[in-house]
Amino acid sequence: MNSQKFSLEKLAGLVQGQCIGQADLQLSGMASLEQAKPHHLAFVNAEKYLAEANQSQAGALIVTAELQAQITTQQNFIVVANPYLAFAILTHVFEKKHVETGIESTAQIHPSAIIADTAYIGHYTVIGAHCVVGEGTRIESQVKVDDNVEIGKDCFIDSHVTLTGEARIADRVRIHASTVIGGEGFGFAPYQGKWHRIAQLGSVRIGNDVRIGSNCSIDRGALDDTILEDGVIIDNLVQIAHNVKVGANTAMAAKCGIAGSTTIGKNCVLAGAVGIVGHINIADNVTITGMSMVTKSISVAGSYSSGTPMLESGSWKKAAIRFKQLADVPLTQLVKRLDHMQSQIESLESTFKLRK
Structure with a gap:
């Protein structure tokens, strides 16, 4: 961890917050309310954490003005409108920084590659012809x-x-x-019982401030490029196929799979294990809940779900049988039965009104 210390007043200034208490209090890290010690800064994001806040040993707390008024055991605060955002900003202050620059001796760099003087290239990394690595970029080993x-x-x-x-x-x-x-997109043309590989001639374009987790695959396009616009964030174990376009500031949780030539709008949220078929469009500001399967385009912003919720195993088996039975009944018969039931209910309601 970073051993550097910062005063409470300095940290408050970095998030444009109000410093209350001991302005020169020195803090050397951040921690949860439960684990914090007197040299730590912690944050309180909602009233449900007030009990933990009043019991915490943290040296100072990041809070809203409303929450600060309800914490009686603490004297040192950074008061802000959004404690979680302030916490996110201050994590960068305490983050361990790598300051090395240059190229390690075991790295292999093609003579035509352009590497900025302030970049760092780690051990056993290989950089090919005509590559460009910008200022301040850090490339780790291998x-x-x-x-x-x-x-x-x-x-x-x-x-x-x-x-x-x-x-x-x-x-x-x-x-x-x-x-x-x-990597090569999954493109094959079927003919006479065989799959014929389609050479992938496109590329991948990734915008500013994008974050991509571990063990992800983002394939290059077959003809047009695969595109991730500015601010996209992607969790671990996500597959994005060829020619997909993901709009700015969209977030994807782990194990999402996006099939080829799909366009996803801006500011969307895909929860864990969402699957999206190819060649469809999803509008801006769409949220898709976990383990949903999207099989057609979504043109209106909002929250969408599919699949069945968890049940006790016996109940789930009964529900599955009923669901299959439902699928076996022609839709027209179901509609007629529902119409008949509605007519009976209306008839009963009329009878009760007459008796009154």
Whole structure:
């Protein structure tokens, strides 16, 4: 961890918060309310955490003005409108920083590659012909950067990442361990009982401030590029197929799978294990809940779900049998039965009214 210390007043200034209490209190890290010690800063994001806040040993708390008034055991505060956002900002202050620059002796760099003086290239990394690595970018050990790949400024490329397919990566992009960007898309033409490979001629374009987790695959396009716009965040174990376009600031949780030539709008949220078929469009500001399967385009913003919720095993088996029986009944018969039941209910209601 970073051993540097910061005063409460300094930290409050970094998040444009109000410093209350001992302004010169020195803090050297952040911790949860339960684990915090007197040299730690913690945050309180809702009233449900007030009991933990009053019992916490943290040296200071990040709170709203409303929450601060309800905490009686603590004297030192940073008061802000959004404690969680302030916490996110201050984590970067205490984050361990890597300051090395230059190229390690075991790295192999093609003579035609352009590497910024302030970049760092780790051990056993291989960088191909005509690549570009921007200022302040850090590439860890054993990364493979194929020919004609461009990486912007202040990026972080973790160990065992492969960048291929002439990918273009903008500024402040983070790509975590063992992810493959620009691999061959899954394109085959069926003919006479065989699959005939389609050469993938497109690339991948990744915008500014994108974060991609570990063990992800983002395939290059067959003809047009696969595109991740600015601010997209992707969890671990996500597959994005060829020619997919993901709009700005969209988030995907682990194990999502996006089939080819799908367009996903801006500010969307895909929860864990969402699957999306190919060649459909999803509008801006759409949320899809966990383990949903999207089989057609979504044109209106909102929250969408599919699948069945968890039940006790016996109940689930009964429900599954009933669901199958329901599928076996023609829809027209169901509609007629429902109409008949509605007529009976209306008739009973009329009878009761007459008796009154």
